Amino acid sequence: MPDAPGLELIAGELREAHPGSVLGTYHEHGQACLIVDPAQVREVLLWLKNTPGQEYNFLASLHGVDYLPAEPRFGVHYELLNRERVERIRVRAAVPDPQQSRTSPDGSGREAEQPAGSDSDELPRVPSVVDIFPTAEFQEREVYDFFGIVFEGHPDLRRILLPEVYVGWPQRRDFPIGGEEVIFTYNERAVPGWTQ
Amino acid sequence: MEVKREKLRALSPLAEPGSPEHLRIRQLRARDLLRGDLTDEQLEEHVQQSVFLGRLEDVLNWARSNSMFPMTFGLACCAIEMISLVGSRYDIARFGAEAMRASPRQADFIILSGRVSIKMAPVVRRLYDQMLEPRWAISMGACSSSGGMFSNYAVVQGADKFMPIDVHIPGCPPRPEAFFYGFNKLQRMIQNNPDQGWRRRYNAVGTEEWARDDVITGQPSEASQAAYARTRQAIAEAAEATGPEGADPYGTTGAGTT
Numbered sequence: 254m255p256d257a258p259g260l261e262l263i264a265g266e267l268r269e270a271h272p273g274s275v276l277g278t279y280h281e282h283g284q285a286c287l288i289v290d291p292a293q294v295r296e297v298l299l300w301l302k303n304t305p306g307q308e309y310n311f312l313a314s315l316h317g318v319d320y321l322p323a324e325p326r327f328g329v330h331y332e333l334l335n336r337e338r339v340e341r342i343r344v345r346a347a348v349p350d351p352q353q354s355r356t357s358p359d360g361s362g363r364e365a366e367q368p369a370g371s372d373s374d375e376l377p378r379v380p381s382v383v384d385i386f387p388t389a390e391f392q393e394r395e396v397y398d399f400f401g402i403v404f405e406g407h408p409d410l411r412r413i414l415l416p417e418v419y420v421g422w423p424q425r426r427d428f429p430i431g432g433e434e435v436i437f438t439y440n441e442r443a444v445p446g447w448t449q
Numbered sequence: 450m451e452v453k454r455e456k457l458r459a460l461s462p463l464a465e466p467g468s469p470e471h472l473r474i475r476q477l478r479a480r481d482l483l484r485g486d487l488t489d490e491q492l493e494e495h496v497q498q499s500v501f502l503g504r505l506e507d508v509l510n511w512a513r514s515n516s517m518f519p520m521t522f523g524l525a526c527c528a529i530e531m532i533s534l535v536g537s538r539y540d541i542a543r544f545g546a547e548a549m550r551a552s553p554r555q556a557d558f559i560i561l562s563g564r565v566s567i568k569m570a571p572v573v574r575r576l577y578d579q580m581l582e583p584r585w586a587i588s589m590g591a592c593s594s595s596g597g598m599f600s601n602y603a604v605v606q607g608a609d610k611f612m613p614i615d616v617h618i619p620g621c622p623p624r625p626e627a628f629f630y631g632f633n634k635l636q637r638m639i640q641n642n643p644d645q646g647w648r649r650r651y652n653a654v655g656t657e658e659w660a661r662d663d664v665i666t667g668q669p670s671e672a673s674q675a676a677y678a679r680t681r682q683a684i685a686e687a688a689e690a691t692g693p694e695g696a697d698p699y700g701t702t703g704a705g706t707t
Contacts, residue, residue: 421602
């Protein structure tokens with residue numbers, strides 16, 4: 254695990270190798286994290302994987318996060334591991350929400366949930382890293398499944414856990430909790446729907 | 450031997466029902482009946498004591514309800530409780546339902562033991578459709594009855610959204626005693642009338658096996674068309690007579706159909 258100065262060294266070297274790639278760093282709870290531009294996430298991961306002295310060549314986990322109402326809204330986390338030194342580093346691609354940028358500037362009015370397949374331009378996009386880390390294939394599908402983040406260049410980007418006909422991205426924070434009101438005897442007539 | 454029989458016959462008014470003497474008397478009377486020795490009053494008495502009259506339907510339902518084959522089908526944690534039903538401590542064999550069937554085509558009823566996810570719902574429905582009529586379904590526990598604690602994107606809020614359920618058993622999970630209470634309710638329902646009225650409730654009148662299309666031609670047979678018309682007419686008449694809530698064309702609350 255690189256300590257805070259070690260993390261800054263890595264960030265500095267990355268900024269030299271790929272200008273504009275590292276947006277920020279943080280080191281807390283003993284965990285080091287690089288916040289990177291999603292457009293350059295492939296370059297960053299390749300650099301961390303192949304540069305002598307770094308060699309974080311194992312992708313332990315890839316997952317998505319919804320930081321609503323923060324900006325940029327989404328995060329795709331790449332947990333990298335160097336197995337010889339047993340050092341871990343987290344790369345977080347800060348992914349903005351295309352729908353958010355399109356709505357009112359105060360950010361109060363959020364768009365309704367887009368039906369699947371309606372307009373994939375409205376979904377956030379991140380380059381896929383499957384050719385760098387083959388293990389990312391299913392994990393990117395899972396992130397797509399639950400957060401609606403499109404991984405460009407993924408060989409087979411389909412839903413993986415939810416039914417293929419499912420509409421919506423259920424792990425987003427603005428996805429409604431619970432489907433519907435539970436029907437008991439006392440509200441059976443008041444709740445419209447299936448008994449009628 | 451003759452003497453002993455006469456002696457037993459003489460004893461018969463005094464013999465308590467259920468006593469060994471009583472049983473022996475009935476055995477001997479049955480033998481006399483087969484020989485043709487019983488006449489008049491004795492014959493009448495014997496017939497009254499040993500012959501039950503009933504409709505074939507009632508007898509059939511009595512047999513059905515006491516020989517139920519559940520399907521081997523576990524969905525979630527309630528399935529663990531369902532497994533314990535079959536063990537010797539609770540022993541569902543007491544009620545004649547211990548023979549778990551591995552195929553829906555051999556099963557009489559299905560126990561939905563756990564939450565039904567939206568991805569599993571088509572599978573459950575398909576299994577239910579593969580079961581032969583008459584068939585029943587028990588929703589075991591809160592999750593399959595109403596969604597339970599899983600009020601989220603992945604779980605169906607109540608299995609009767611996609612299939613008819615005969616008995617809902619509350620609990621998380623239900624204790625085996627609770628399950629047996631529900632199962633006995635189901636048995637009573639079957640003995641009373643196998644049709645629980647769900648066809649009317651789910652507006653599924655006309656999907657009975659006798660009302661379905663002819664398998665070969667794909668056209669409704671004349672008999673099924675006539676039966677369908679009769680059913681519709683009976684529902685309409687009942688609704689006219691007692692209002693929509695009181696319509697009971699299947700006689701679920703009455704003495705039964707004829």
